[in-house]
Amino acid sequence: MTNITYRTADVDGFEIFYREAxxxxxxxxxxxxGFPTSGHMFRDLIPLLADRFHLVAPDLPGFGRSALPSRDAFTYSFDQLAKVIDRFTEVIGLERFAIYIFDYGAPTGLRIAMAHPERVTAIITQNGNAYVEGLSDGWNPIERYWREPTDANRQALRKMLTEHSIRWQYEHGVADVMAISPDGIALDLHYLERPEADEVQLDLMLDYASNVALYPAFQAYFREHQPKLLAIWGKNDPFFLPPGAEAYRRDLPNADIRFLDTGHFALETHAGEIAAAIAGFLDK
Structure with a gap:
């Protein structure tokens, strides 16, 4: 049996909820x-790795059970998410660690890696993008909002916060949708129903342009520091395409790149395969 503990950390007045095992x-x-989930997405992975590693899964600011301060009190940007999580690692005493980055967790974790390359021992990217080749046409409505941040373009993105859209993100590209637990979808929707949570997500969609602008800096970090990297990718992801995984080899010739026959939320269907790949990769 794996003993998982559920904790909160005071990060300079910001409460971060996290799972640890x-x-x-x-x-x-x-x-x-990533979006729109929380550390709950790692519920199947953590027990598979806890006998060999120390695992820490925080809920990002504004997500899950972490604090959701008002937009007047906190700026919801990826720079801020990274700043809080970076400080979180210091508060709980993590000196060196590998990072598993997925979706929004990728630009968050890569900012931390760039700031502290000596602290990040390895990177596992599961549908965590850092190259323009990885962006699909699914980003078109969001990119339109970047180019023209009008209220009409903002409101058009609300459909991405609906139950239909969240369920589609989980199920698209999955061979057997009966393998997808409805609990994760229901929990994501619950958190999205909190006051102002929808506006927070729309703010982050607008700020995602800052991540694309940082892709050259992320890539320069890869070339300079040559971190060990495993890219394990749901190949049917409607948002982050396989060329985004393959592009890592351009800057990291020794990157280990693997594809799974599933969608965006690969852990929902392939936790065992991902855990085995991570264990073998980190054991090296």
Missing amino acids: GDPTKPTLLLLH
Whole structure:
């Protein structure tokens, strides 16, 4: 049996909720989730790795059970998400760690890696993009909002916050949708129903342009520091395409790149395969 603990950390007045498992004296893996979920997305992965690693899965600011301060009190940008999570690692005493980056967790984790290359021992990217080749046409409505940040373009993105859209993100590209637990979808929707949570998500969609602008800096970090990297990708992802995974080899010739026959939320269907790949990769 894996003993998972559920904790909160005071990060300079900002409350971050996190899951933790495994022996803290063993190598640490920091698990960074994406939109619209939380550390709950790692519920199947953590027990599969906790005997070999120390695992920490925080809920990003404004997500899950972490604090959701008003937009007047906190700026919801990826720079701010990274700043809080970076400080979170210091508050709970993580000195060196590998990172698992997925979706929004990718630009968050890569900002931390650029700021502290000596602290990040390895990168596992599961549909965590850092190259323009990885962006699909699914980004077109969001890119339109970047180019023209009008209220009409903002309101058009609300459909991405509906139950139909969230369920589609989970199920698209999955061979058997009966393999997708409805609980994760229901929990995501619950958190999205909190006051102002929808506006927070729309703010982050607008700020995602800052991540694309940083792609050259992320790539320069890869070339300079040559972090060990495993890209394990749901190949049917409607948002982040396989060329985004393959592009890592341009800057990291020794990157380990693998594809799974599933969609965006690959852990929902392939947690066992991903856990085995991570264990073998980190054991090297």
